[in-house]
Amino acid sequence: MSEGSDPSEDHWEVFDEALATAREQLEAARTSYRQLGELHATPAESYASALADLEQLIDETDGVLDVTPEDAADATATADRVTLVSRTLDAMLAHQTDLLESELEIYATWLHSLKETPVATMDLSDELDALQAFVENENYGPLRTGDHFTLSQFRADLQVVDSFAREELSVSEYVEYCLTCIDSHQSAFTEDLRTLVQEDVSYSIKSDRKPINDLTQTVRDRRKEDGLGTIDCESARIALEGTMMLRYQTALALAAHNHRSRLSSILDSVDDASHSKEDLTDTVSIDDLEQSVTGAVVEHSSVSVEERVFDLLREHDGSLLRALSASDLDPDEFFATVQTGLEDGPINDLEAHFE
Template sequence: MSHSDAGNEEADIWDAFEEAVACADEQLKQAWKNHEIVQQTEEPLSEEYISALTEIEETTQSFDSVYEVTETELERANHTADNATFLASVTQAYREYHEGVIERRVSIRREWFDALVACIEDADADVAADQSSLRRKMQALERLTSAGKYGQLLDSDRIELADIERKVREFDQAVRDAVSPEVYIAVGLELAESFQEQYTDDLAGLVQVGVNKDAISITERVSDVPDLEPVRTRPKEDSTTLDDVEAVGGVIETYADIVVLTGKRREKYELGEKLITTIEDSNLSVGADVEKDLRPRLTSFQLGPIENSVERLIENETMTSDTEQLLQVLAKHDGSVRRTAQSLDRPTEKLFDDLQDLFLQDKIVDLEVRLE
């Protein structure tokens, strides 16, 4: 090999190394950002994610002290970039799940609030509740969600989604007290119908992609809901009652919760799809057949095994390079090449090549031959 060829080869390996390190840094930053947002929700990620991200961060920092890039260092950099990309994809999937749930919660409360405001305007009534303050908070919520600033929303002390949801329910009660039964019922029936259409569409969408109906049934949630048909079809000459108002109001509250629930289920299904796709794209072994063992879980809406598979990858395989894994398995089997090959399901001749490389790199200090 000429000096020119050697120089070009050295430059190529440096370029590949720097590209892998840059990719790892970029993906790690995105993963940390996603993780920070998810941790502020009601369903934070497990400690394994913090450990994995911290480990990758320490590894990327160690690359700053690399002054001679060997094939082993390049392998380590590529593996770190793969790990960072995997974690960025997984945390992004969880982030999008939570953002979708938040959007649904905001849109439902906004629709509910707007219907109540229309009710007041139709009746030209005064309401004791602070309508202007609630309106400002609703507008602030919408601005944050439309701008994608979910982290700012979750971190805000002034705007809490759960508090706004509670205030909308209180506002509903104040409107019931302020307007005539006829006005409230007219607006309330339309709102209840809209909510019902939305959760029906959610369920139909899930069934359409193959989810078992029984796995997402809401029969128990709607079984105690009053039948509004008598109220809806009552002749105009018959006066409505406060009982009718309470029935309509109760249905609105229940349907609002159900729409959030079914919206959450749709987002959860999408999360499962994204996690499975991430596993497939990573070419990592999860100890299960994705198509036979994991994907069917989506149809029965059992997402726990899918999420557990991802966590196992994060905790074990994805954080260990091929070289590190080989050394660990060798140590486990007291240096036995035969048992190591069986454990890794790797051809013995391929393992000998790897061992020779490790020996030349001083990763293995000695080799012993045992005759039987």
């Protein structure tokens, strides 16, 4: 505080900044919630209730006419609550977008290999450009639910072109295309595996990888011996499909690890979190982890009826009638809450009256 300044001005500044932050974070949380719905990953219903409660709390806090240090502290606490929900929804959205981007990268690699063949891929290139533009603009909904270009449609179109390539290319050309694509995917998932090792994540694909590697090696050996036949096209295609599956599995594992890190950070910020971070082990499903974090975050962010009644009474100088008028509770619940507060102590420092 500067010399000679009015202390109340500092309270107002803290109060206004906190409310601005709260409203900004509320809007961000709602945007994340909406985007998750567009990706068919709508969060638990409790988040919608928490957002509604927090909006009402912001509105009630914003109704203060004469800001006190306690009001400034309440506004800051409200901003912290909203920010916590916003961070959690943003973490959930980041996980979903990580998965979408990984899937798109797999298909982009597939298309790149197809473009090295004489088969026409111009339409697919335009489709990929459109999908990548969605990602660059952080407009992820159309990747799942768009009217024109979606990931599922892109994969189907790639399969059509792959089938056409198998008919039009010679056996050696088709096998070469498959092996080139396999090499690209293997380089990508090897990099993901290296990252997981560096992060001390226990993860292995050896059992799934061995039969695919064996099949791929058989095709390579037959190519060296100039003994390729039609059956090798089928073997190469199966090996390619399996390699793409392995790449997606490692991408899922890396995305899950990153998501666990985000969730762990969120739990760290909940001072009274009763949920142990031991729940964040790599053996626990993402759904279970999100449920655990949701329980902690929503509990921390929810506004109890007692808190709301106490804040209203304090704001209205203990006037029961004016507090009731400003509340959305029915009279029976309101007065029952007041009675409980008087008996248990939380509002004993207020002089409640009916004026």
